Amino acid sequence: MQVVLVQRIFAHYRAALLKLLLQECSVKLILVGDTHSGNSGIKCWDVPADRFRRAPIRLAVGNLVYQAGLLRLGLDRKIHCIIYEGNPYYISTWLSAMLARICGKRVLFWTHGWLSRETGIKRLIRKCFYRIPHALLLYGDYAKAIGLEMGFSPNRLHVIYNSLDYDAQKELREALVCVDHRATRARLFSNPDLPLVICTARLIRACRFDLLIEAQALLSAEGHLVNVLLVGDGPERKALEQMAAERSLSVAFCGECHDEEVLARLYVAATVTVSPGKVGLTAIHSMTYGVPVITHDDPAHQGPEWEAINPGLTGDFFRRNDARDLANVIRRWTREITPPESVRRACYAVIEAKYNPHAHAEAIKRAVVGLRP
Secondary structure, three states, rough: EEEEEEEEEEHHHHHHHHHHHHHHHOOOOEEOOOOOOOOOOOOEEEOOOHHHOOOOOEEEEEEEEEEEHHHHHOOOOOOOOOEEOOOOHHHHHHHHHHHHHHHEEEEEEOOOOOOOOHHHHHHHHHHHHOOOOOEEEEOOOOHHHHHHHHHOHHHEEOOOOOOOHHHHHHHHHOOOOOOHHHHHHHOOOOOOOEEEEEEOOOOHHOOOOOHHHHHHHHHHHHHOOOEEEEEEEOHHHHHHHHHHHHOOOEEEEEOOOOOHHHHHHHHHHOOOOOEEEOOHHHHHHHHOOOEEEEEOOOOOHHHHHHHHEEEEEOOOEEEEOHHHHHEEEEHOOOOOOOOHHHHHHHOOOOOOOOHHHHHHHHHHHHOOOOOOO
């Protein structure tokens, strides 16, 4: 059975999942996508040459995208199933997927799905687009719930969640059990005995790290001191550095980092992750190392990984755009420098149940062969 997975690019963080899918003996998987990530800042995975076909982006105007070579896929008689990146702004996906359906192929869309209950023309277009495939591969249960409200059959809505390289990260986590985490904090901050708030993400406006610094300033004025570590780079870095300096706050900027050994050491030295604007795979990354996650409470402006947060157990929510409420929630989670063992275990359990490449791959394989979700 020949299966094609079409993506705009194959991101480096999907490597563990893709390796598992490529090793599956019951299907031959071909990966189709571009080799350049443009201005996204996402590092591309080096896909094995014998399993890769390049489909370059020929048009990208605003949100609209046209990816060359997809029409041929829809007509290719050797292909049994195509999994498309289910983005309704991708013009080539509409055309190729409809051709594939006409030619008798199984068609799936891998998509975030519904982030909110839409209205008007946007609701209509998305509904028409999601009616093209046999099934949708969704990142979370919230999107499935909205899909059911929209009249989609539960048999067409497969929740596959998301994943990073859990096996490698777990090995690093276990190797760091006896490491002096205070020494890690001491290399970054003048007072390593304060709770450490961390976030790994691009420093862009949508992530609202200004809100985190504002909350830190409120806590500092009340005598509750924390260190803040931002791991990442982006256009907002200079403004954030200036904001922290003007308020005399303890904020360290590490820059971009893809070295998992370094990231593992930083996470296991942290108290809590705070992602104020939205949270995505950062939540999964953090919980893999037993670190709870705080983010805002509005699903319509979130990444689907917010569902991994169980308030009071694996993290918490604050009122969106409310620095005062964020400060209050951070205070609750930074009374001690180390997350309680019960919190760490709860974080591990969530990842091992849903958000790991093995569970991720199995969910995709079930959808490919048409098994019930």
